[in-house]
Amino acid sequence: MKYFIAYVVLLFLASFSQNIDAQSCIDSTLIDPDMVCFEIWDPVCGCNGITYSNDCHATYTGGVVSFELGECTGTKADCIDLGGVDFGECEMAMGVALVNGECQYVGGCGWEVNGQNYQPYFFDTFYACSFMCNEASNTPTFEGELQSLMIFPNPSDGTVSVTGIGANVEWEVYSFVGELFFTKQGPCKDLELPHGAWIVALDDGTKKRLIID
Structure with a gap:
């Protein structure tokens, strides 16, 4: 009986220690949705084991208190398609992946x-996933004249x-965390956007940063 109690106590302590470590890695006060992080691929590995596209996203999107330069252990360059993996019906946001x-x-x-x-095959932004997965498959992220x-x-x-674009040219508007807002085709005279920082991108890779005060 004593051995069983000791075993249960050890399991509890191990679980408690893991929870403390996970919590100490993230500081929610660092998360700032108004912070404008540039969409450049200069990866860092957060103390939570997640690869972030750059140190700005790690700090202000993920709230990570420490990180190391480079990707976390895992091969995102393989861009494993997770379409056949069942992650369950929970509503926890896990990140961006190739599906x-x-x-x-x-x-x-x-x-x-x-x-x-x-986890190593998830990205913190849509941009990071698109950049790495398209690069890994030798397919350019954008194509066209x-x-x-x-x-x-x-x-x-x-x-x-x-x-300044042709009638048949498609373009997209992304938030600065990589979320697609909408897609349009051809010029647009009156485009209404909510407050924040946005990226307008053409199929050929041309991008413009847009600030809505």
């Missing part, structure tokens, strides 16, 4: 399924015009 050939935001109950940890993209006024109070 059925496309980068998608994934939710579930946890990164470990049937004893395998899939170079266009001229103009946005004015910038900064704006909420309504801007997007010009």
Whole structure:
């Protein structure tokens, strides 16, 4: 009986220690949704085992208190498609991953399924996933003829015009954390966006930073 009690106590202490470590790695007061982090791929490995696209995202998006330069252990360059993995019906936001050939935001109950940890194959932003997975497959992130993209006024109070592109050219608007806001085609005279920082991107890779005051 004494051995059983000691075993239970050890299990509890181990679990408690893991929870403390996980909590001490994240400082929620660092998370700042208004912080504008540039979408550059200069990866860091957070103390929580997640690869962030750069130190700015690690600190102000993830709230990570410490990190190391470079990706976490794992091979994101392989861009493993997680379409066949069932992460459960929970609503926990897990990050961005390659699912059925496309980068998608994934939710579930946890990164470990049937004893395998899939966390190294998740990204903190849509941009990071798209950049790495397309690069790994030798497919350029953007394709098409170079266009001229103009946005004015910038900064704006909420309504801007997007010009200098052909009628058949598709373009997209992303938040600065990589979430796709919407897709349009051809010029747009009155584009209304909420307060914040945005990225307007053409298919050929042309990008413009847009600030809505």
